[in-house]
Amino acid sequence: MTYRNHAEPKNRLGFTLVELLVVIAIIGVLVGLLLPAVQAAREAARRMSCSNNFKQIGLGVHNYHSAYNKLPGYRTGTNDGQTWPPGFTQNSNIFNLSPLVGILPFIEQQALWEQVSNPNIQNSDGSTRAVNDPWPPMGPTVDGNDQYIPWVTEAQTYRCPSDPGIGAPAYGRTNYAACLGDSYGNPNGEFVWWNTSDRLDDQGWVVNGRAGDRGMFFARRQTAFRDCLDGLANTIMYGEITTDLGDNDKRTRAAIHQISGASALEHNPLSCRGGLDPLRPQFWGPLATFTTWAGQVRLRRGAQWASAFDIMGGFHTVLPPNSEICTDAGAGDWGGVMTARANYTASSRHQGGVHVLMGDGAVKFVSDSVEAGDSSAGNVTPTANNSGRESPYGLWGALGSRASKEIPDMSNF
Template identity: 30%
Template structure:
């Protein structure tokens, strides 16, 4: 039997596909496009974070003004129930302590505006603690040590998942990223020298009429940063009324490379700090406003405006923005 072998049709088209070289070229093109797109995505995300950060400042400024509407004064930077044996000094009719810090100093501005920023239940817990006559600072830090309202945190700042770092045995201080201006000097200068005073010091009772420099020329709030995960760094502790915690000085520029001087801090490249030898006297302490934003920090002016202040601002101009009655002439900034 004769078997005839049928030849394959050589005219049949080949199945389409990529060669190895073509595949490598396509992968390279995709990689280049991703590399070009990634910075744009990161910039868009940072722009969103900066917008949220500005909104946080705006809400807190509104809270401060609502407090002023109810009480005719802005809240103090912190409350000193006693002056540690020292008589208070009278600054333009305002009673303040010559000792800039006492252990029982609590009820700072960030706590007192809680009912004005939709944090009524948290404020109720604050009132319960104060009514028990316990040392309010220790008690509140024990209660709030694991919690910070999202409004008090800037999303550009790396978040410490532990949410608390302790620098005193009874305090577990949750961190935030906003602080009030004590003035343009050290803590002691800002409390006792009229020319250095800001809107928020210990036991201050500042009203709108005290801003003789103009509320649009006085910084009320700004950003601060802290060392994530470090148990020695006190900065950013929003319940605590001390310098570097919920207070800053315009005597240091935005993101200043000059080290802060604090009773408890950790020194890093982004958060330079010199720790003083004693925690009993907070007088020489001073801390700069700092942020993780490129080129500067957001500040909230006393009139409610939000400004982005460049790191390159003239240091004298920025220092003058921290006072409320220094009598300085401030131009454009």
């Protein structure tokens, strides 16, 4: 017979403290390894959603063209012919609507389009205007009219899910801008945006405008697919832009050029680079200067989807994607005012590049390192006087021009 020693310890059924700490450490390591993968998966989903938005815009543009045999206009709309100073009126939009307005009924935004095209008397705060004083058809000026419901309504099709921008000072943001090509204005073809006529009777302006503005869109004229002689598959129609977060990001706030001379930016696309913060080159430093203007809203990238000021809804294929944006405008740094120059490239919150919408409706992703030629100082930017030249901005510039008879090497795209 055997006897059990009651002093002998019983078998333990739990974990020791060391074992528990080891398990916690292993779980922590696994979470650390999996979290970047989860974040990458979320960004991949947002990037796909952004691409789908672009496809919807592409279908809208093509359906618009099928209906009217032309593309939606850039800087078109209505003008009362009397407003002065320009930019702030309840009576018309002063020829400053973006192409995104015209395609509203073709992207399942019929309700918003009805509010734009038909006079209404309701304000964004719920109040009612006088019965005999409704908003005009096609709306008032986009700038400074936060009471007009359509201009402050944000269409989700016009927003990239990766862009966190929301609220004041912007309203009705957009992440998609029209391609204005590899040139940014010319003295002979530039228009005065508050002019009381549409300038179509000025044949000199029409000729120089067609020559100097080489993108799929340009001000006051509605182009068509037949104007795209380089081929729709070889020409960018729309591109991504980031919206401003108020942090002096070089991609969302335009600095004034750092080199003297009225045409400094025209001759040197890098002329604002001296204003970047050397320790944080993604942002402007203390040496950068900015033009001020009443309201300030129009001075930030992508702040108003309905506005056709270049900083709101246009981009140039001069500097590579996600480069700094720059202007030499003296009356407000949005570009397109009198003889002002502005160089606004594409940008996005995606890692490494931007989405672009080609003329045939295809959506492609362009790397920040796309071949973009030589942007160093020199008289290189195409204008009405040398419009037939090959784009000096490489593949990126060639894809932005609609009729320069260039055949891009898509293997580098």
